[in-house]
Amino acid sequence: MPYLKDPADIKDAIATCTQVERLWVDTEVADYRTKKPRLSLIQILPDFPGDFPNSLELLMNRVYLLDVLDRPALTAEFINTIMADSTIEKVFHNASYDLRFLGKSQAENVTCTLLLAKSLPLFMLETSNFQLKTLACELCGLPHPDSSEQQSDWGKRALSEAQVRYATLDPIYLAYVHRRLVEMERMTQRDPATDNVQVLAAEYTRLKQEAALLESELSYVEKRLKSAMQAQRIPQIERVKFSSYERSTYKTPFSELAKLVQEEQLDFDCVLTLTKEMRAQLDAVRDRLPMSVETSETLQLRVISSEDE
Missing domain, CATH: 3.30.420.10 (Ribonuclease H-like superfamily/Ribonuclease H)
Incomplete structure (x- = not known):
């Protein structure tokens, strides 16, 4: 050395x-x-x-x-x-x-x-x-x-x-x-073109079922633990730390916000993502709005229960 x-x-x-x-x-x-x-x-x-x-x-x-x-x-x-x-x-x-x-x-x-x-x-x-x-x-x-x-x-x-x-x-x-x-x-880093779909599907189904059971159990124990630590005023036990805080959410009507921005000439030129319901209401006048469309592909998996078959 x-x-x-x-x-x-x-x-x-x-x-x-x-x-x-x-x-x-x-x-x-x-x-x-x-x-x-x-x-x-x-x-x-x-x-x-x-x-x-x-x-x-x-x-x-x-x-x-x-x-x-x-x-x-x-x-x-x-x-x-x-x-x-x-x-x-x-x-x-x-x-x-x-x-x-x-x-x-x-x-x-x-x-x-x-x-x-x-x-x-x-x-x-x-x-x-x-x-x-x-x-x-x-x-x-x-x-x-x-x-x-x-x-x-x-x-x-x-x-x-x-x-x-x-x-x-x-x-x-x-x-x-x-x-x-x-x-x-x-x-x-397997090649998706040659991966064994049947084996993966079986494993995915098994894990989804186990995860659902575990999530349900975790949620139940977490709720009980929070209530118990709060009632007994225990801030920390073993590796679990409990704390509480207040979170404020500020909301305002969009019409009032738009009116105020225009009156005060505020630099509030942000891009708004339109929901499906908003797009439906704007359908007749959408050509009067500058609008860009971003398209992405979403891949989804769903485990089919016996009732669905």
Whole structure:
């Protein structure tokens, strides 16, 4: 695991990383709970040709740890050379956090495995949460790492062996998770022209029936819980938080509004969507109105009950 501290070695590693099409990247941040967090490490696993090794130890030897603590010039070089290069895909987990330290809007061609995981159907993912370590363990079968170092002091030097190992495993776990999520995403992108309609229809009917029962039960329990928490003045219990608020809806007759807008010459030139009933009343005079028509196709499914047949 090349833990690089010398600026020349770090620059060489950055130059090497420009030769690949994909990088799995993570960061460690010092003082992250303060108003002035400092980027401590940039961990990079470059993609490589050939089969993906099943050994974590082999992959650990491919990871670069760039020590950039209080080295803004080296961080800037990484941002300008790597992050701003649209030809290199940079994969992060919860990318929005890392990009705070790695170029923000300068970053090009960024993939976020957190967003990718959330885009997949929950029945396919079947993980207890979306944390990287959880996805790595529950989705990819990797051993659960010691997470105690996650809260350690990344602003101290020298880093401990445990910290270095923890930081090295992060981009490796990220690579496993990314590859698995991409595989699962491909599974969701079936060709509709060849998909098995009979199987899908049977599954759709089953799920609709289960969802209707679940929705009915949820609505019943939700109503009882709201009433009970309100009556007993319980603001929160376990992971359920209760609150109440008043919502005001302002209404006015359209004729009065139109009259006032005209009298006061208000800049109220909004486009009104006409309902079916409004269009019927305007049918005889519609040629006197400037009107645009937007047409869209709506696809609908309905489960036919035995009474309908």
